[in-house]
Amino acid sequence: MTTQLVMADGPWTNYLKPFTLTRTAADVRMGILTLREKWEQRLRQKSTTSTTEPLSRVFPFEPEVGVIGFLFVRSNLLASTGLVHAFQNLEMDESLWCKNVWLGCKVQRSPIVPLWELPIKHIEFNGHASFVERVWNVFQHNGEELESDFQLITEGHYSQPIPAGNQVMQPERVFIEEGATVQFSILNASSGPIYIGRNAEVMEGSIIRGPFALCEGSSTKLGTKVYGPTTIGPFSKVGGEINNSVVFGYSNKAHDGFLGNSVIGEWCNLGADTNNSNLKNNYSIVEIHDYVEDRLVSTGLQFCGLFMGDHSKCGINTMFNTGTVVGVMANIFGAGFPPKHIPSFSWGGADGFQPFLAPKAFALAERVMSRRGLAFSDAQHMLLQSIYNGEHGGG
Numbered sequence: 001m002t003t004q005l006v007m008a009d010g011p012w013t014n015y016l017k018p019f020t021l022t023r024t025a026a027d028v029r030m031g032i033l034t035l036r037e038k039w040e041q042r043l044r045q046k047s048t049t050s051t052t053e054p055l056s057r058v059f060p061f062e063p064e065v066g067v068i069g070f071l072f073v074r075s076n077l078l079a080s081t082g083l084v085h086a087f088q089n090l091e092m093d094e095s096l097w098c099k100n101v102w103l104g105c106k107v108q109r110s111p112i113v114p115l116w117e118l119p120i121k122h123i124e125f126n127g128h129a130s131f132v133e134r135v136w137n138v139f140q141h142n143g144e145e146l147e148s149d150f151q152l153i154t155e156g157h158y159s160q161p162i163p164a165g166n167q168v169m170q171p172e173r174v175f176i177e178e179g180a181t182v183q184f185s186i187l188n189a190s191s192g193p194i195y196i197g198r199n200a201e202v203m204e205g206s207i208i209r210g211p212f213a214l215c216e217g218s219s220t221k222l223g224t225k226v227y228g229p230t231t232i233g234p235f236s237k238v239g240g241e242i243n244n245s246v247v248f249g250y251s252n253k254a255h256d257g258f259l260g261n262s263v264i265g266e267w268c269n270l271g272a273d274t275n276n277s278n279l280k281n282n283y284s285i286v287e288i289h290d291y292v293e294d295r296l297v298s299t300g301l302q303f304c305g306l307f308m309g310d311h312s313k314c315g316i317n318t319m320f321n322t323g324t325v326v327g328v329m330a331n332i333f334g335a336g337f338p339p340k341h342i343p344s345f346s347w348g349g350a351d352g353f354q355p356f357l358a359p360k361a362f363a364l365a366e367r368v369m370s371r372r373g374l375a376f377s378d379a380q381h382m383l384l385q386s387i388y389n390g391e392h393g394g395g
Helices: 011-016 035-043 081-088 142-154 358-370 378-392
Strands: 004-008 047-050 070-074 094-098 101-107 121-124 167-169 174-176 186-188 194-196 207-209 212-214 225-227 230-232 241-243 246-249 258-260 263-266 287-290 295-298 306-308 324-326 346-349 352-355
Touching (some): 004 035, 035 081, 081 101, 142 212, 142 230
Parallel strands (some): 004 070, 094 121, 167 186, 186 207, 194 212, 212 230, 225 241, 230 246, 263 306, 306 324
Antiparallel strands (some): 070 101, 094 101
């Protein structure tokens, strides 16, 4: 047995909230795959996780029997061919660095001290290392990751035939997995690849400009309009108009309305005719709420939309301002623009919020997940309870 791959969280994880309130940085989806899946596919092995409470309840550190050591990889580090080779060439008790930034290490046992403080030999990586450092990076660099993941996934594999009746530009850049259906739609892969996952469905009249990924079991509704780079994660439904956005999975935007330059977590639902602004009227740089600094920070971007944490929902005709950040388990409804930062477990809208009481929120989560044949586990319950306690002090 060789070393076991471990995705390692650290202080950088906090800068990716609200998404890392309920997942590690390695489980952020970007391109087609999550960061974890990118490393697993390139290194050809499954991984475990090194993180802290309360995330370790859902993502425990689980060593395999017979391993001789562990290969720790920084959880927000994007995989590349050069980095994979560098990690494969690490000897035991060596750490990999790039311009004073810790990338990972190979050690015999999981240490007590932070991994980047271990007194072991430093190996400098002279190539380029990319990280998902802020939430807006997810849509900002989604195009590059879609290209990379498309090559990784499709290499050595054959696409299903593109059904007759579709209009396609550069069909060699369209890949359709087994069980997927694409009917009477327009697929334009001239500006980037189009990936249609296993058992996914592109309904009639959809107009898709790549780069685009529709992951396993997901669907575009009738007449959906998509501008890339856009990723729709597994088991999601989308409709209306979508531009340069990422949906992690198990979420729905099934009706008309605009979603642009946005990131949506899992188990979210956007009501009919929900719209978000992605450009300020004065064309200035967008600021968003930062969980670490507890204030608005500049994204450096002129186009920036909505960031919605897991299990959050909004009612019909909801309007979101540029750079709106919604926490976990929020329920938003009513007329007018809600504030740009909506804390976790909030219930209300522009007229004000009250706590979304944990028992009711958890009952809703259980109901929603059971419709997809999945259980709301005790570990997830405890994780979400800790988030609720942090916002509302218990109950």
